[in-house]
Amino acid sequence: xxxxxxxxxxxxxxxxxxxxxxxxxxxxxxxxxxxxxxxxxxxxxxxxxxxxxxxxxxxxxxxxxxxxxxxxxxxxxx
Numbered sequence: 001x002x003x004x005x006x007x008x009x010x011x012x013x014x015x016x017x018x019x020x021x022x023x024x025x026x027x028x029x030x031x032x033x034x035x036x037x038x039x040x041x042x043x044x045x046x047x048x049x050x051x052x053x054x055x056x057x058x059x060x061x062x063x064x065x066x067x068x069x070x071x072x073x074x075x076x077x078x
Contacts, residue, residue: 009049010076010078011049011050011053012049013076013077013078014049014053014073014076014078015046015047015048015049016049016076017072017073017075017076017077018046018047018061018065018072018076019047020075021065021067021072021075022047022065025065025066027064027065029043029044029047030043032061032064032065035064036057036060036061036064037060038057046061055069058072058073
């Protein structure tokens with residue numbers, strides 16, 4: 001029997017990393033949505049792990065949080 005923990009689902013792991021980074025940056029969800037030119041409801045879906053995320057959006061989110069895309073993805077454990 002392996003003692004390894006199962007890895008989290010990618011969408012929920014990324015959502016958690018984005019939310020944690022946003023909170024650390026002191027931004028509200030609406031402020032971050034505005035900075036990346038996304039509707040607040042669409043951004044909220046990302047934080048719930050339900051939104052569609054492509055590379056361009058990852059780069060935008062990371063930039064608004066003053067992170068590199070690779071750092072943001074790395075925080076999610078992916």
